Amino acid sequence: MYDLTGFQRDLLYVIAGQDEPHGLAIKEELEDYYETEIHHGRLYPNLDTIVDKGLVEKGQADRRTNFYTLTRRGRRELEARRDWEQQYVADLFEDD
Template sequence: MEDLNAFQRDLLYVNESVGEASGLEIKDVLDSHYDEEIDTSRLYPNLDELVDRGLIDKGSIDGRTNSYTLSEEGHQALAARREWEESLKPTD
């Protein structure tokens, strides 16, 4: 996870949140978070990179629309990331 960029990490968090989703469904969630609209030329190459790394599974919804689901490795990567973030919080 350390070598992912912030956008790729956001894609993992969104995919975990929405479950199986099309790229456009993921884009809609990101568009509501970011100040600017996410271009599909940015979205799909990053989703493909996460698929290639085994963090997201790519399937098919209707034969022409792809679906994206967080893989078990993706769940583990997010859990490790959250654990690391927690370790950085100051203790009282």
């Protein structure tokens, strides 16, 4: 996961949090988070990158719509990232 951009990591988080989201649903979630428009020229090449890296699988809902799901490797990478983050920020979120 170290070789992903922040945007690509955010794509993984959004895909993990939804049930087989299609590109438009992912785009809308990221636009809400980033509070700016996400262009197709940014979204789809980055989705293709994480598919090519084996972190996400792309399926076809119909002739025009693809959906995305995490692979087992994608889940492991997210878990490893969460564990890595926790070692640095866990104390920030503990109740006193």
